[in-house]
Amino acid sequence: MKPLIIALALILAAPLPAYAGPRTPRDLRDLAHQQGIRIGTAVDVAALRGEADYRDRLNREFNHVTAENAMKWESVEPERGVYTWADADAVVHNAQRNRQRVRGHTLVWHNQLPAWLTSGVADGTIGADELREILRDHITTQVRRYKGKIRAWDVVNEVVEEDGSMRQSIWLTHLGPGYIADAFRWAHRADPHAKLYVNDFNLEWNAPKIETTLSLVKDLQARGVPIDGIGFQGHLGIQYDYPGDWANVMRRFADLGLEVAITELDVRMVMPVTEEKLATQADYYRRALTDCLSVEACQELTVWGFTDRHSWVPGWFAGEGSACLLDENLTPKPAYRALLGVRA
Numbered sequence: 001m002k003p004l005i006i007a008l009a010l011i012l013a014a015p016l017p018a019y020a021g022p023r024t025p026r027d028l029r030d031l032a033h034q035q036g037i038r039i040g041t042a043v044d045v046a047a048l049r050g051e052a053d054y055r056d057r058l059n060r061e062f063n064h065v066t067a068e069n070a071m072k073w074e075s076v077e078p079e080r081g082v083y084t085w086a087d088a089d090a091v092v093h094n095a096q097r098n099r100q101r102v103r104g105h106t107l108v109w110h111n112q113l114p115a116w117l118t119s120g121v122a123d124g125t126i127g128a129d130e131l132r133e134i135l136r137d138h139i140t141t142q143v144r145r146y147k148g149k150i151r152a153w154d155v156v157n158e159v160v161e162e163d164g165s166m167r168q169s170i171w172l173t174h175l176g177p178g179y180i181a182d183a184f185r186w187a188h189r190a191d192p193h194a195k196l197y198v199n200d201f202n203l204e205w206n207a208p209k210i211e212t213t214l215s216l217v218k219d220l221q222a223r224g225v226p227i228d229g230i231g232f233q234g235h236l237g238i239q240y241d242y243p244g245d246w247a248n249v250m251r252r253f254a255d256l257g258l259e260v261a262i263t264e265l266d267v268r269m270v271m272p273v274t275e276e277k278l279a280t281q282a283d284y285y286r287r288a289l290t291d292c293l294s295v296e297a298c299q300e301l302t303v304w305g306f307t308d309r310h311s312w313v314p315g316w317f318a319g320e321g322s323a324c325l326l327d328e329n330l331t332p333k334p335a336y337r338a339l340l341g342v343r344a
């Protein structure tokens with residue numbers, strides 16, 4: 001036999017090395033890269049400015065960010081006509097420097113509205129027509145300012161109640177239900193490339209809320225309103241069952257042609273922390289990522305803060321905490337390692 005043929009025969013006869021599977025990712029950004037998705041976090045601006053370890057970790061771990069509070073109405077227009085963009089700009093600039101995409105949060109909400117607006121509506125000095133103008137100006141001004149810099153906007157946040165009725169916010173009561181379609185149209189006009197989302201909590205499992213939100217989306221689509229996505233906030237707690245039907249719920253929205261995102265994931269627990277609770281928490285984080293990866297339309301998983309040093313949970317739920325992937329010292333918890341171990 002010719003040497004070439006002998007060599008070929010030897011190569012073909014050699015046992016194939018066993019395929020070891022993808023290597024374990026180094027960090028969340030590496031995981032995001034391997035899975036082809038975006039992994040994001042809410043950003044605390046004070047920490048971004050003032051804490052080098054927070055900043056380093058943020059920029060190492062995440063390829064997507066959401067301003068936790070800096071883009072809310074009370075932050076950007078505390079006095080009528082006086083815009084304060086410094087904090088929102090800081091988040092966007094940091095993201096650009098670190099190759100992170102940005103979710104804008106949020107244009108229309110019933111919370112964190114400036115006092116000039118809520119008191120004006122309450123005492124009747126701001127009537128319905130003027131309120132509509134104010135909302136249009138707000139959306140147009142904010143979306144235009146970040147045109148091309150925001151991948152996706154939470155256009156309306158938490159517009160459905162737990163019982164499946166539409167939330168009786170100042171927007172609904174003064175402008176009527178058409179305010180939602182208007183908000184999407186105004187946002188689209190201001191940045192035609194930004195993806196426009198409805199965002200809500202308990203949408204992972206609450207049937208009346210799910211059904212109403214599905215109807216809302218279908219109604220908007222039937223009227224040609226530019227809606228692109230649905231955000232599941234994902235504020236979970238280990239004292240409650242994991243929302244086991246979540247992937248199916250995601251699929252129901254995806255079947256309408258929408259993008260799906262987990263926009264504010266955290267998993268709180270009743271204090272004190274124990275090894276067992278941390279293991280349960282790790283399982284909830286793992287399942288949330290697994291659910292997202294099982295639905296083609298789910299391409300973003302954002303956590304609502306990545307360290308217990310800056311988490312909204314203890315301030316809102318007495319006796320609860322430890323909801324994030326890293327502890328106060330930025331030490332990874334089992335939940336962090338559980339995410340790195342997820343395979344699609």
Ligand code: 9MR
Pocket residue numbers: 068069111112157201233264312
């Ligand atoms: O994390 C935010 C916290 O710092 C604010 O005090 C709070 C005020 O309402 O809002 C928190 O973020 C919320 C988000 O904007 C919308 N979904 C629920 C989040 C947790 O409350």
